[in-house]
Amino acid sequence: MSQEPKGTGLSGKKILIVDDDHLLTRTIDMGLRNRGYEVKVIYSAAAAVKSLIHEKPDLIVLDIRLPDCDGWFIPELLRELEMAQGVAVIVMSVLDPDREMIKLNKPYAFIQKPFDMGEFIHLVERSLATSGK
């Protein structure tokens, strides 16, 4: 899949990548920055919480297995802080999706690793467009 042009009207949106896999986060960061998004990479849940409050991202791309806690902690916190309406969440994992947690936390999408960057970017664009921010 070839690189898509910048400027879809969604550039400048803040995207928080939360995953402790440095190779993957760097790949995602590269793909999203090329599309004009503002990307911040976080490697732990604790740092993600701070960033959530200070950065106010439009989208969180979240790995389920984080070094300090279960990634589902983040959408739960968003609900508690009543921020869930304004922030889209894409959950990613190498494991099969946990249907119960998906039903409970209602992320915008679940994507299983490995994934194609083109498809991933398409999903990001749709989630940002749908969240209306």
Next chain:
Amino acid sequence: MTKDRVPCNLRSRSRPLAGHPPQLFLLLGMAALLGYALASSDAACGLSAMTLTLVGSMVGPFTGGNEAEWARHLEKLLKSERDRLIGILDSLEEGIVIVGPDRVIRFMNPSMIREFGDGTGSRCHKHLHGLEEPCRGFCKLPDVISGASERWESRFPDGTTYEIVSSPFADSDQTPCMLAAFRNVTREKQIEVELMELNQLKSDLLSEKTKELEQISKDVAKLREEKRRIIRFLSVITHDLRAPLSATQSCLWAITDGYAGPVNDEQKDLLQRSTRRIDGLLTLISDLLDIPRMEAGQLIQEMEELSFNEVVERSVDSVERRAKEKNLMLNVDLPEVSPKICGSSRRLQQVLTNLLSNAINYTEEGSVSLRVADAEDELRVEVWDSGVGIPPEELPKVFQDFFRGSNAKSDGTGLGLSISRRIVEAHGGRIRAESPCLETARGSKFVFTLPKKTETGTAAGPRGASDAAPANQA
């Protein structure tokens, strides 16, 4: 039949008859006495004036004729009564014996004679028990004055058991006699004993089975815990093995697609070869981790209602990149309206991806095709290619565990198709292979069927909750 003579296990309980009118008591005694007296000797000699008076009071006043006529009438009446009483005594199942105050047996009815032999005129203890001296209990003469009767059970040495009821009555001269009725209750006692033994056996068996069930229950709990432990372990292993490979794969795909800058053809080729190796490793890991699930019969843990076209589309998406890399046409023919079935989305996607990947791997030029036909009761899914095909002698083995064909081009476990077969069968479907494909006369073709969802469930196959569908849209 004559019995052994010593009674044992004597159990008695008094049953006072004090409440009965004395006249009725005398009447019963008289009736019995009348019976044995008339049966054994001259009718007239056994009758006393008192008896006649009593009988007279029973039959009512005689109103006409002279004394001779009265006597004839009375004789006729007495004969009739005697015959009736004899008939009753003869037909009784119980043995009746009458013993005088001297312990001499005065009367035995036919049932009693059958049980003990005729002992009329013998001492009761001698005849019935073989004892020289009067025995305790059995030969006790009830107190005529108090009118008490006795009931007890007596078990003879040969095992025969009688329930005996003895009642006192006074002879015409007020001599105390004893009337005893013997009822053979041996069979009833045996049944009681057998029932007790059966109940004991049942109780022992229940106790044994309860212990076994408790043990099974403990074993099951232990196995469940073991299963949970294995599943947790598998989950950790799956994650730790797949995570670095998946990250590398995603990264290499992004570079191949130009996200890190322009890539020339040689670089692209090298990158594609690298991603194929990673693909192979990821498949290998999945297959290896499926072995314990397969052995535990737990490949499919949850089922749900599925839109089949979506499952196919996700599978096609996952192999599209590889088909493009090989310049193969990937033809997909789906029903306009997506069929609904009950199944595991993840596992059915695994089957489709496996069949499509195999077709792409073994095809160097031409096309790979997939068609879903929506029949009345089932879905028919066909995947065929224009590749090298499968040697005919290997066709029957392709769904066996660990089978690797002679055309196998890459490393693998030989489990992909056998896992696919298990998944299809767990859904109530069937899978088969043909080579060459009968339609195109080349390559190979895999066909599997799945029962469709009906109003009341699937046409066949297991039901259950979902196997966690890997839908892009969560």
